[in-house]
Amino acid sequence: MIFRNLLRQKSIIFSSTILPIVIIWATWWITVEVPMTFELYSGKLISASMLDVHIVTGAITAMGITSAIFGFLITVEFADISKRLKQVGYSYSEINSSIFVVLFLVLLFTSSISVSFSYLLTKSDDLQGMIIATLLISFIYVSIGNLVANIYPDVTAGSLILLIFAFMDLMMIVNPMGEAIYEQSWVKFFPGYWPTQIVLEYGFSDTPSGMISQIIYSLIYFLIIMALSFFVKKIGVTMEVKK
Amino acid sequence: MIDDKNLLLEIKDVKFHYKKNNDILTGVNLELYQNEIIGISGENGSGKSTLLKILVGLLKPKTGSISTKSKIGYSPQNILLFDNLTVAENFHVFGRGMGYDKKAIKDQMYDIFDKLNFAKYEKVLIKNLSGGTKQKVNFGISLIGDPDILILDEPYQGMDYASFIAFWDIQFEMRKLGKSIIIVSHIIEDQSKFSRSLHLIKGKLQCCKEEDCKCYEVKN
Numbered sequence: 001m002i003f004r005n006l007l008r009q010k011s012i013i014f015s016s017t018i019l020p021i022v023i024i025w026a027t028w029w030i031t032v033e034v035p036m037t038f039e040l041y042s043g044k045l046i047s048a049s050m051l052d053v054h055i056v057t058g059a060i061t062a063m064g065i066t067s068a069i070f071g072f073l074i075t076v077e078f079a080d081i082s083k084r085l086k087q088v089g090y091s092y093s094e095i096n097s098s099i100f101v102v103l104f105l106v107l108l109f110t111s112s113i114s115v116s117f118s119y120l121l122t123k124s125d126d127l128q129g130m131i132i133a134t135l136l137i138s139f140i141y142v143s144i145g146n147l148v149a150n151i152y153p154d155v156t157a158g159s160l161i162l163l164i165f166a167f168m169d170l171m172m173i174v175n176p177m178g179e180a181i182y183e184q185s186w187v188k189f190f191p192g193y194w195p196t197q198i199v200l201e202y203g204f205s206d207t208p209s210g211m212i213s214q215i216i217y218s219l220i221y222f223l224i225i226m227a228l229s230f231f232v233k234k235i236g237v238t239m240e241v242k243k
Numbered sequence: 244m245i246d247d248k249n250l251l252l253e254i255k256d257v258k259f260h261y262k263k264n265n266d267i268l269t270g271v272n273l274e275l276y277q278n279e280i281i282g283i284s285g286e287n288g289s290g291k292s293t294l295l296k297i298l299v300g301l302l303k304p305k306t307g308s309i310s311t312k313s314k315i316g317y318s319p320q321n322i323l324l325f326d327n328l329t330v331a332e333n334f335h336v337f338g339r340g341m342g343y344d345k346k347a348i349k350d351q352m353y354d355i356f357d358k359l360n361f362a363k364y365e366k367v368l369i370k371n372l373s374g375g376t377k378q379k380v381n382f383g384i385s386l387i388g389d390p391d392i393l394i395l396d397e398p399y400q401g402m403d404y405a406s407f408i409a410f411w412d413i414q415f416e417m418r419k420l421g422k423s424i425i426i427v428s429h430i431i432e433d434q435s436k437f438s439r440s441l442h443l444i445k446g447k448l449q450c451c452k453e454e455d456c457k458c459y460e461v462k463n
Contacts, residue, residue, distance in 0.1 A: 001332060004332070005327040007327075008368070009327055083301050083323075084319060084323040085340055086301070087299050087300060088340035
């Protein structure tokens with residue numbers, strides 16, 4: 001029923017299909033095909049077409065934004081109704097797991113659109129890294145959306161905070177061009193860093209390596225944010241939102 | 244523990260705050276017996292909705308206790324329904340939570356539809372209903388499972404007159420069956436329908452008497 005409730009929302013159909021396509025298309029549209037060189041975390045120096053690099057990072061950005069907005073809106077939307085469901089007899093674990101399953105299905109669909117569309121536009125022939133990276137970024141950004149919703153459940157402000165943060169993280173800070181400029185160790189602590197490394201390593205390196213450790217780092221990041229989110233909810237630091 | 248079989252709900256010295264040093268409820272006491280309709284009023288922000296949330300278990304009191312053996316139906320102040328599901332689907336979701344199967348939910352749903360006269364909206368999405376009809380559905384959900392106690396937080400905002408009358412008919416019918424109702428209401432005309440009219444003042448439930456214009460704290 002929760003799935004049916006979500007599927008009947010036009011905004012869900014919009015954000016899960018059109019939004020990723022628009023972001024990837026816009027990235028492709030504004031990027032020129034010139035060679036660029038960047039260094040990966042593994043120390044490899046990569047030379048690739050800027051267009052190809054930006055399309056794969058664009059797919060990650062699209063998934064990051066979509067996931068963050070989904071995680072945020074669903075947490076806000078279900079905050080009150082979850083309480084009523086709890087009152088009639090559902091357990092919180094039943095409610096949360098059904099929301100999680102629904103989110104997972106929607107994001108799986110969105111990921112497949114992002115991966116397929118960017119695959120069409122890029123010369124990078126790596127699908128494995130792309131699929132894993134988009135799924136990881138989805139998990140991480142859903143949890144960030146959930147965290148923001150628990151702290152500041154205002155729809156307009158919360159969505160804007162997430163949009164700005166996701167763009168800064170994925171388009172600027174962990175982007176290979178940005179990283180070359182700000183070659184600092186702190187970029188590793190940004191949520192998009194490890195999934196971006198996976199997609200670049202497997203998309204552009206002839207001898208890709210370190211997938212397992214990068215997946216583990218990403219999952220640790222996800223678990224830390226989920227734990228933080230749970231802690232925030234438990235101690236009730238939710239900021240008052242004027243309606 | 245409740246020993247008196249006519250006693251459905253007992254609230255003892257319930258205190259609550261959202262922020263420390265800012266108590267909203269400073270010691271609420273109440274005994275709800277069979278066949279009672281208790282009206283609660285109070286200023287905005289006095290803690291009426293908070294008290295009802297505590298009674299249905301959505302919030303935990305900081306101190307004090309609530310004892311009941313009765314089944315509770317709750318209609319919240321805000322309409323809490325799935326906007327993109329139909330009326331019937333909403334009944335189904337909430338009915339399943341209470342442990343009823345499809346057939347039992349359907350039977351109860353049609354019974355509630357008849358009482359509240361919204362059978363024609365069965366297959367309409369909640370988001371396409373008027374405010375008053377949404378409120379009826381919101382209230383209707385609280386009737387699933389034939390509860391012994393109904394806890395209603397301003398349940399008839401936006402209802403038309405016929406629905407308002409139907410709403411009170413249901414309350415009186417329930418009272419005849421030995422059930423009880425706690426209702427937050429600001430409507431003066433409702434006062435005559437209550438067995439007891441209580442006011443939430445300074446975090447305590449008080450009973451105000453007209454004769455001497457004084458309010459007395461409710462003590463069990």
